[in-house]
Amino acid sequence: MDFDFSQLPAAERYRLMTAAITPRPIAWVTTQSAAGARNAAPYSFFNMMGSEPPIVVIGMGRRADGSHKDSTANILETREFVVNLVSETDAAAMNLTSIDAPSDIDEIALAGLTTAPSLAVAPPRIATAPVAMECRLYQAQEIGRATLIIGQVLRFHVRDEFYDPASRRLDTAAMQIVGRVHGAGGYVRGTDLFELDRPNWAAWRDAWVE
Numbered sequence: 473m474d475f476d477f478s479q480l481p482a483a484e485r486y487r488l489m490t491a492a493i494t495p496r497p498i499a500w501v502t503t504q505s506a507a508g509a510r511n512a513a514p515y516s517f518f519n520m521m522g523s524e525p526p527i528v529v530i531g532m533g534r535r536a537d538g539s540h541k542d543s544t545a546n547i548l549e550t551r552e553f554v555v556n557l558v559s560e561t562d563a564a565a566m567n568l569t570s571i572d573a574p575s576d577i578d579e580i581a582l583a584g585l586t587t588a589p590s591l592a593v594a595p596p597r598i599a600t601a602p603v604a605m606e607c608r609l610y611q612a613q614e615i616g617r618a619t620l621i622i623g624q625v626l627r628f629h630v631r632d633e634f635y636d637p638a639s640r641r642l643d644t645a646a647m648q649i650v651g652r653v654h655g656a657g658g659y660v661r662g663t664d665l666f667e668l669d670r671p672n673w674a675a676w677r678d679a680w681v682e
């Protein structure tokens with residue numbers, strides 16, 4: 473089976489792509505409007521795209537009426553946001569903050585989230601998040617009904633229990649970060665791991681020609 477995407481309605485393209493492109497990390501984005509209204513919402517069209525400079529990208533869609541979502545509007549207005557990562561403990565609260573509440577509703581209060589002040593940007597970070605990245609908008613790219621938010625990470629917070637200063641390692645498994653998968657309410661834990669050694673051409677070539 474193959475699909476000519478130019479012949480499919482957008483909703484069908486969305487269904488196919490989101491069911492296949494899994495698992496996706498979740499950016500639990502906190503923002504604040506210029507007037508000070510706080511907002512939190514999850515976005516799984518998200519990843520890091522570089523470390524020099526440290527860049528994250530989030531794909532934000534539009535509401536049915538074509539308007540920007542609150543997170544998008546706040547980021548375009550203030551150029552600041554925080555990407556919080558989601559532990560299993562926070563999963564239900566994260567899911568609740570995706571609610572289609574009116575713009576004047578503070579989802580941070582609605583979901584009973586504990587916040588902590590950020591250091592470089594105005595929006596607070598979520599205190600229970602294992603990792604929170606304070607970001608400044610590097611560039612926004614409007615592509616059809618998507619706004620690609622390209623952010624530069626200014627500060628990287630990790631909760632003390634997940635970082636060993638001696639080895640400079642994060643305990644990723646202990647953070648119990650959840651991801652997004654197929655299905656309306658589908659999430660995944662990062663517990664079923666396996667490893668593959670990174671191939672090295674010099675060693676590979678010698679073994680191959682023997």
Ligand SMILES: Cc1cc2nc3c(=O)[nH]c(=O)nc-3n(C[C@H](O)[C@H](O)[C@H](O)COP(=O)(O)O)c2cc1C
Pocket residue numbers: 498511512513514515516517518531532533534541542543544566567569570571572573652
């Ligand atoms: C786990 C999860 C991931 C989501 N990912 C996205 C996404 O990548 N892009 C998007 O536009 N909406 C995404 N949504 C929907 C938004 O969270 C939802 O539209 C929310 O109401 C937006 O809130 P805001 O207007 O406060 O920014 C996702 C929802 C959930 C539950």
